[in-house]
Amino acid sequence: MLVEPVSGAEHYPLLTAADALTVIDRAGEPNIGLLADLYHLSVNGDDVDRVIADHLARIAHVQIADAPGRNEPGTGDLPLMGQLAALEAGGYTGWVGPEYKPSTTSADSFGWLPRERCTSTAVAN
Numbered sequence: 001m002l003v004e005p006v007s008g009a010e011h012y013p014l015l016t017a018a019d020a021l022t023v024i025d026r027a028g029e030p031n032i033g034l035l036a037d038l039y040h041l042s043v044n045g046d047d048v049d050r051v052i053a054d055h056l057a058r059i060a061h062v063q064i065a066d067a068p069g070r071n072e073p074g075t076g077d078l079p080l081m082g083q084l085a086a087l088e089a090g091g092y093t094g095w096v097g098p099e100y101k102p103s104t105t106s107a108d109s110f111g112w113l114p115r116e117r118c119t120s121t122a123v124a125n
Contacts, residue, residue: 002061004035007043015044017051021058033060037099042078043067052083056090065100072100072109081112 003020006012014020017034024032036059041048052059064084066076073080084096102109 001029001032002035003032004037005040005044005046006037007040016046017041017055021055024058034058035061035063037063037065038078038080038083039063039065039067039070039099048078048083049086052086052090056087056092059087059092059094061094061097062087062092063097063099065098069103070101071103072098073112075103 003014003024005014005016005020007015014023017036020034024034034055036051036055038048041051062084064073064080065071066073066078066080068076087096100109
């Protein structure tokens with residue numbers, strides 16, 4: 001089970017990693033993890049680099065989009081490639097889901113992905 005902080009939902013109570021982790025801790029079950037959507041965490045004011053550093057072991061899934069605009073990596077201000085590298089360096093071996101609105105055609109929006117086979121476990125190809 002995953003608990004995700006989100007943005008843009010006026011009445012949704014979980015905005016930060018701390019909010020989600022409080023709910024996870026309250027449940028007390030070992031199969032509940034943090035869904036770290038780097039876009040939502042960032043636009044809600046979380047220090048994403050600190051979330052990765054402090055809570056890497058609790059991150060069960062990662063989703064990405066750049067901000068502003070919620071488009072593909074490289075179209076905004078978020079250091080997504082550095083954050084993905086930090087996840088990998090810290091031992092994250094799970095999936096990364098691109099969850100963005102393409103700023104161009106869908107096919108062209110994948111230009112940020114390496115063209116050769118990925119060696120990173122943090123970026124699925």
